Amino acid sequence: MPKYLIKFTPKEFYPDFSDLTNYNIKLGTFHHYRNIENSILSDKNEGQRGLTLRIKKPCSKLEQLSKEEGSYITYDESYLNENGEFKAEFYLQLHDHLLEFNAWLFCCSHVDDLEYINTLKEHFKCESYFYIYDVDKFVNSIQRALSDDLKANPLNENNEERVIYEKGGNVFIDGYKDAVKYSDKSKWMNRECETLTEFIESKKSREVDQNLWFQKPKRYIAEQEVRFIYFPSEGRTERKRFNIRDDFRILGCDFSDCISEEPKSYE
Numbered sequence: 001m002p003k004y005l006i007k008f009t010p011k012e013f014y015p016d017f018s019d020l021t022n023y024n025i026k027l028g029t030f031h032h033y034r035n036i037e038n039s040i041l042s043d044k045n046e047g048q049r050g051l052t053l054r055i056k057k058p059c060s061k062l063e064q065l066s067k068e069e070g071s072y073i074t075y076d077e078s079y080l081n082e083n084g085e086f087k088a089e090f091y092l093q094l095h096d097h098l099l100e101f102n103a104w105l106f107c108c109s110h111v112d113d114l115e116y117i118n119t120l121k122e123h124f125k126c127e128s129y130f131y132i133y134d135v136d137k138f139v140n141s142i143q144r145a146l147s148d149d150l151k152a153n154p155l156n157e158n159n160e161e162r163v164i165y166e167k168g169g170n171v172f173i174d175g176y177k178d179a180v181k182y183s184d185k186s187k188w189m190n191r192e193c194e195t196l197t198e199f200i201e202s203k204k205s206r207e208v209d210q211n212l213w214f215q216k217p218k219r220y221i222a223e224q225e226v227r228f229i230y231f232p233s234e235g236r237t238e239r240k241r242f243n244i245r246d247d248f249r250i251l252g253c254d255f256s257d258c259i260s261e262e263p264k265s266y267e
Contacts, residue, residue: 002265
């Protein structure tokens with residue numbers, strides 16, 4: 001049975017199929033889709049997960065963890081001693097954005113039956129769409145455009161490095177692609193450590209569970225989403241990922257011989 005990848009897009013981003021060598025595509029991020037005002041596309045919990053820490057010993061003041069950008073912390077003041085330090089044997093809840101991780105994101109929909117396009121039109125409130133039939137070429141084109149864009153524009157509008165990379169310089173653009181799984185299963189995890197300082201310094205707070213990148217609540221199941229995720233790393237064989245400060249980017253991509261106006265399956 002043929003399978004189709006379909007991208008719904010506003011008219012201003014609809015391709016000019018007479019020349020696909022420099023098509024402007026909008027590439028969002030987890031941060032963008034958490035904060036976008038469009039109620040259909042917005043997911044306030046996009047890519048988020050929670051963490052419950054069991055701290056075994058009295059440890060440093062809460063201000064240390066508060067320095068971890070993007071984290072939201074809830075605790076009871078009864079956990080603190082007279083010095084403002086946490087008492088022994090307490091639980092701390094962190095609710096943060098991918099444990100401080102942001103990545104570039106492109107989304108489309110998978111269908112087996114072309115009749116389902118009518119359902120997607122209604123869901124997205126959008127009439128314009130195109131077909132992606134050479135997935136590898138499509139993914140690689142975005143990867144090249146993103147790499148070139150970072151080299152040409154390493155700073156954002158606030159004159160900050162777009163990639164949070166302690167060594168500086170160029171990075172490799174890596175990524176994953178997969179179908180989204182729809183579940184209302186809790187994203188909370190449990191961890192145990194001796195002290196809060198130990199947890200922070202061990203960088204365990206930076207661990208990223210990529211399964212959460214491809215999980216959304218069941219209320220979005222009509223979208224039948226497939227997503228392509230891009231992130232900076234030190235190299236193709238390096239799995240260390242770096243955070244980004246981008247919200248979204250407009251990239252000029254060469255999509256020759258990989259997208260179509262007419263139904264064209266990728267399998």
